[in-house]
Each structure stands twice: as structure tokens, then as C-alpha cells.
Amino acid sequence: MASKTCGSCLRAIQRQSRTIPQVRSSNVEHRSELTLFQIRKATFPTVRTFATTPRKSIELPEPNATVASSIPPVTPKRAEGGTKTPEPLSAAEKSAHAAAFQNRKVGGITETYTAYGATELLYKECSRQADYSIPQAKQDNAEVPKTEDGEDLGVGGGWWHDELGLKPTFSTWSQVTMLHIYILSSRFRCFEPDVCRIWQQHLLDHFFYDMENKMAVSHGMHARGTRNKYLKDVFVQWRGVLAAYDEGLAKNDAVLAGALWRNVFKASEDVDIVKLAMIVSFMRRTLNKLDAMDDMMIMQAKLEFSSPDMEKELVAKKSKALEDTRPTQVKVKQGKK
């Protein structure tokens, strides 16, 4: 997870801190300490200064912190003195950059760095679809409204909340985001095996980092254990979503609709089947369009999802089966099965 420092970094810090001389009052001892330090410096010529904070003093964002992403930005601001502002890139420079990116060699050692930045942008596009916020989280001692099932209820807009009628909660957001991440992830499956693994892993990592951030900032879960418990649950959900939607793609529309019904609508009896069909259509159209796109276009992360609203007409088209008015041979199922 985001807040752990790796073991080798910790050992390096501990080794380095042992070589820093202790300042003592006596001159003699001071001199011998210095000599010792010089000897140590000779044996460890590559003493590096680390800026990493040791594990114990990592701070979580304050309860009143802004909901900033916990992911460090890909292009951080340069910490320069003075009032120099970086000049914006000219059009020629921009097209040169784009051309260089287009002609880059996919794969290799630096693929993971390219993938990290690009998947951050792609992930942000996925997560903004059903984004929500909890204004009470920033206020002291404000009561967060709950849904009937006891979940924190936030505020949010977009097609998924307004027209589909889903409540702006963490679970809605995570399910809708998982749907969009699934779409991208299955497109990544068409890359080369080693490239595919890197891109899928980074996309998923961004999602989990952001989820943990939301839990800590918007839902007041300051205990790492509680957050980890929910993250494990969501991981199991993600694996289920992967298998279910893959099954739906491989089989037929009805199976995909069933998978969506179980996951996004939580198997509710009052699902609007027209909207369900619109989401199926949206998934298939998006995948069809992504399949037609070049790999490089996707790696540049200049993608925007459309809305399932565009599928209204296709779903509303009258099926031929409705004109078939032969008497049905079906018996009504008696009782609960």
C-alpha cells in the first residue's frame, strides 16, 4: 500500500544514520569519532542522503484535509527560488513531443514509468464518471447522512446518479469506476504480455490508492486496519467483476446484463431494464471503438468516455418479438424457486 517504505530503503537509512558522528564535549573523543567517521565514509563511499521519512512518522491527511489525490503528481512543480515561471511549450515543441512519443519503443525498462503516468490520466477519467463528495467530512462534528443500508451518503452528479438513480455512495462510485477500469483493462489485454501486465497493474494500483484516500479523507477511517479490511473486500469484488464481465463478453448480452445487474444494481428487484440495456450497449460500443483504436492512441491517454445516454435510441427500437402474438406455451412458475 502507499504508506509503507520498502525494507531495503529502511536498511539503507539505518546504515546511513549510524555513520553520522555523535557530537561529544571532549575534544579527544571528538577527534577519534571524526576519524571513525572518515574510516566509515571510506568503506561506504556511496552514502546517500535520503529524504524518506521512517515508517513511524508517516502522517495521514488531517480530517479536514482537502480531497487531494494521494498519488504524487507525474510532473511535480520545480522547487526553484525566484519568480521564474516555466515557459509554456510552443506548438512546435508540443508536436515534437507527440511525435517522439508516437515513435517510442514499447516495452523495455522504462515502460513502467510511461505506464504509471498514462494510467493516472486514464484512471482519473474512469473515476470522474460517478464521482461524489461528502461535504460533512470537512466540517467538525457534522453528522454524515446515511442511506437505508447504513452507508455514508454524499452528493454527486452525472448520468449514473441523476438519470440512473443510483445513490452517490462509496459503493456506487467503486462499482462504476470498476466498470470503466474493466473496459480499459480488457483493452490492455490486447498488448504484448509483459506490457499488458504493467499497464493493468498500474491502473488497478491507482484505483486502490485513490480508494484508500477517499476512505481516510471522506469517510473518516483513520485506522489502517479498517481501511485494509474494506480494500480486501473491494479486491474480491474486483476479481468477481473481472470474471463476470469477461463471461458476459464471451457469451452474450443477457449474461452481461445479468453481471451488471448483480454488481452495479446489487441484484435489486426494481432495476430499470431499459437502463440496464443501455449500459450493456455502452460497454459493447466502447469496447468496439477501443478495439479499432491503435495501441499508441490508448497509451497517450487522450481518451474520454461517452455516456450510456447515447444508447437510448438503439435500446428503444422495437423488437420483432413484440409483434409475435402467438399464444405463449410458458407456464407460470409457482412459488419461490
Added chain:
Amino acid sequence: MSQSVVYKHYLRALSKWPKDALRPECRFEDVMQKRIERKFNPSKNVPDGKPAGAVTINEKAEMDQVNAIYSLINNRYTKQYPLGSSFMKPTSNPTHYKDLVRELEEAPNRSWFSSMLNKWKGSLRLS
């Protein structure tokens, strides 16, 4: 109201919904069946003799729902937006979807022992 056209269409459409062996406790067709019984035959499901309120059934809205069910069973969206072999046989793992479907079909019929064996085999990755 059980003789209405919409109700009959519902029954026919739901009978054609694909059966799911892997998730028997959570079936779309069963839950929808309960819903239409509740809407179209409210008197049947009232055990304690309360007078069943006249449930106004919006014929047009229900027709749209049935139309959506038919469109799903007839694979309208797969036909409109087909996915070619570049997608269904992805470069990173050409047999991905085939293996998955086979695994999902075999899973409900496995004994406890063979599913444990399968789990242990899966945790060993030789590549």
C-alpha cells in the same frame, strides 16, 4: 390483469433468459418473475387479506421494459458492435476467454476435492 399482453410477453421473454448454473441463488429471471407477479397479480401475493390497492400499471413503461429484455436475449448489441478476433483472442493470452468459459462451466460440477486440487494447481505458476 393477468391476461394482459405485456404480462404474456414478460413470461415469454423471461423464459428465454439464459440459465446460470454458477449463481443459482441470484437469478435475474426469478427476481423479475417476482416483480411482475407483484405488479400484475397483486391479489395473489397478499396473505393477510388486505384489500389490494389498485396498482396502476403504466402499459407503455412496461412494454419498454419487455422490449429491453427481448433486445438482450436477441443479442442486439453484440450484433451492432461486434468484437473481432483482435479483441476476443488478445495478444497477451489468446485463449483467455475460452479458458474462462470452460472453467466457469466446469466449476459447479466439481467435487470439493477436485476444486481444492484445482486451487493448488492454480497457485503454482511455472512461467
